[in-house]
Amino acid sequence: MLRSPRLEALFGKRLDQVTFADVQGLVGREEAAEAADLDYKELVHAKNPEQKAEFCKDVVAMANDRGGALIVGVREDGDQAIPEAITKVDVTDGERQRLYAVLTNTAPHPLAVDIVPVNDPDDPGRGVLLVLVERSALAPHTVLDTREKVHHRDGWLRYPIRNGAATRWMQEPEIATRYRDRFTHGRSVQDRVSEVELECLLAYEERDQWDGGDDGSASQPSSPLAPRVPHIPYFEENREPARPVLAVTVAPEVAGRLVINRASLMEFQRSIGTTSVLVGRDVTFENVQVAPGRLLASFGAPIIGLYAEFHEDGSGTFLVTLLPPKSDDTVELFAQDAMFYVLSGLRCLGRHARDRTGATGVAAIRCSILGGINELGGAETVLPHRGDPYEIKLISESNHGEYANLRSTTRAVGNAFAHVDDLAVDGPGLISAAAMVSNEACHAFGLPEVPLLDINGTINFHHWGPRMKPTIAAWANTFGAGT
Known part of the structure; x- marks a missing residue:
């Protein structure tokens, strides 16, 4: 619309x-x-x-x-x-x-x-x-x-x-120019996704204060879904531990425009402070800042659990810190938690693109699950002080057989396209977009498709565990999606 x-x-x-x-x-x-x-x-x-x-x-x-x-x-x-x-x-x-x-x-x-x-x-x-x-x-x-x-x-x-x-x-020169722009724009929007994602991850790396303590332990990020873990192994050579993260990025093909000034910052603070950032959960961003060409929001300080960057053109990245392991170098990521964050991130970014900047049309979307920020292509050259990335293992609270023989990985990335309006609205379009981008990301684990969501826009409730099922069911019941 x-x-x-x-x-x-x-x-x-x-x-x-x-x-x-x-x-x-x-x-x-x-x-x-x-x-x-x-x-x-x-x-x-x-x-x-x-x-x-x-x-x-x-x-x-x-x-x-x-x-x-x-x-x-x-x-x-x-x-x-x-x-x-x-x-x-x-x-x-x-x-x-x-x-x-x-x-x-x-x-x-x-x-x-x-x-x-x-x-x-x-x-x-x-x-x-x-x-x-x-x-x-x-x-x-x-x-x-x-x-x-x-x-x-x-x-x-x-x-x-x-x-x-x-x-x-x-006239003919105008037509030729517009056709050239059409064919180059599909490539450029993917470049924009990569650029926005990298900028967000590096900015998060600079702002977060999750590091190893003097006693070999480390401070923990805030998580809206799980309690803090008491200990992270400290890496040799006094390097800081890797940060396992899940990042969702959106870049609209038809860019919007947001003028960042005092008025728009005040409106951003008001909306961020009163609108839940997670589907079905009453969690709001706590901190707001301005950076060149974008607005920033985070949850948790000085240790960040959620971090997002909202650009003037409607693009942005929503980043979640994954809880690290208790005793080894493998992070166990519940599939339902990952899907919950993907749904929340896409909706948050879709609403920014549509409602705050006026972006429209189709958007390129990406989901990256990384054992450490070093695993983002090209970023390793500027993060020499980080420890080795974690292996991430996808697991299920409901013990479904699809997860039995999955492999661990340090990097899982999925790409897809969806309409901006579908991302901004609770409904089948949002669910379908989350399923498409998650399916491709989870191929890195050896999972052909995520059974919790369906690309036809429905939620398969029987694949959700008891911890998250009531939340996702109550959310889906507001618009009638679920099987």
């Missing part, structure tokens, strides 16, 4: 919450004039090729530009393009499906478009349609313009883009 700070400020609410009275309130307002991200149409007639072509042209132009809203059922003033009257149109499901079909037939490549009905409470089935268009990472999109068949029997593929409050056709 489109998120636009400008349009939301115009309506005073999220676009999917707009009422008929809110649309009526636009009439006569200069600030509601047509713009690059806002357009009006009286109607889109089912049998009028000209109207259908113009409708598709305007929608695709927004997808090729910055996204926006097209409101069908409003007449604007011809001179100033200010809303002049609400004309109302059919807002039934049948009309919405017809417009979706018009877009599919005229715009060959799928678009991220939501057609939201806004009913007039005094006139059932009538009102206005909000056509909400997201900026597309797959731009440039075309429309099949069939209005000039005299020159070509099937029509022409053309590339529209917004030009202020109007729409124009893109």
Whole structure:
């Protein structure tokens, strides 16, 4: 669903919450004039090729530009393009499906478009349609313009883009440049994931004060899921012990924008302090800081249990310190704990991307389970003082056979893609994304797929142990996922 700070400020609410009275309130307002991200149409007639072509042209132009809203059922003033009257149109499901079909037939490549009905409470089935268009990472999109068949029997593929409050056709150099950007962007977003993940791990390494004590013991990180362990073996040559961590990273293909200033920091502090960071658990970040191009949050001080970095473009990393072993060099990681942290991290980062920065579209996601920060590619050259990484063994509290013969590893990494909106909302989309990225990460342990979550968006409760099952079941019951 489109998120636009400008349009939301115009309506005073999220676009999917707009009422008929809110649309009526636009009439006569200069600030509601047509713009690059806002357009009006009286109607889109089912049998009028000209109207259908113009409708598709305007929608695709927004997808090729910055996204926006097209409101069908409003007449604007011809001179100033200010809303002049609400004309109302059919807002039934049948009309919405017809417009979706018009877009599919005229715009060959799928678009991220939501057609939201806004009913007039005094006139059932009538009102206005909000056509909400997201900026597309797959731009440039075309429309099949069939209005000039005299020159070509099937029509022409053309590339529209917004030009202020109007729409124009893109020229050949622009089209070539946009195609180049499309094909390079898929690679660059993976590079962005690696960059953001590495920066977070190194920053965490600098800020955390988990080290060996004078008596050979070490301080312990705070954990929201398990008690502290009384002892960590101290490494030879007085090197600090390795830090086993689980890190979740998100990088949206369509970047958002967050201006870091006093106001945004205060809002960040408020939201971080009142919103639980873990699914189904009342745990909030305790400490907030500012760093170049990002906001930081952590739980536990001076020994950090949770640490996250939230970047201006909507990317970020959510890091969890795994509890080290009591007596040897192998960390036993409960699979249900890992899945719980992956779900929590993806949701936390998805909400930052969507709600705080306005990022949209598909996001690259990564899950890294590391026996030590040295195990992150390239980082070992700058961390010579760290001890050897731990071996990590994946185990199950429920003693399911899938975990019986798994191998230990110092590094398990999974990559996947998911829509930003799916990550930001408790529901099947979040579960599916967590399952996909976790399945690939757990291949390093010899596990073909994680049985606790299913890529179809359900939770397999019988695979969760008694310690975590009540928490995850209560969370899933809020949106009806589970088997």
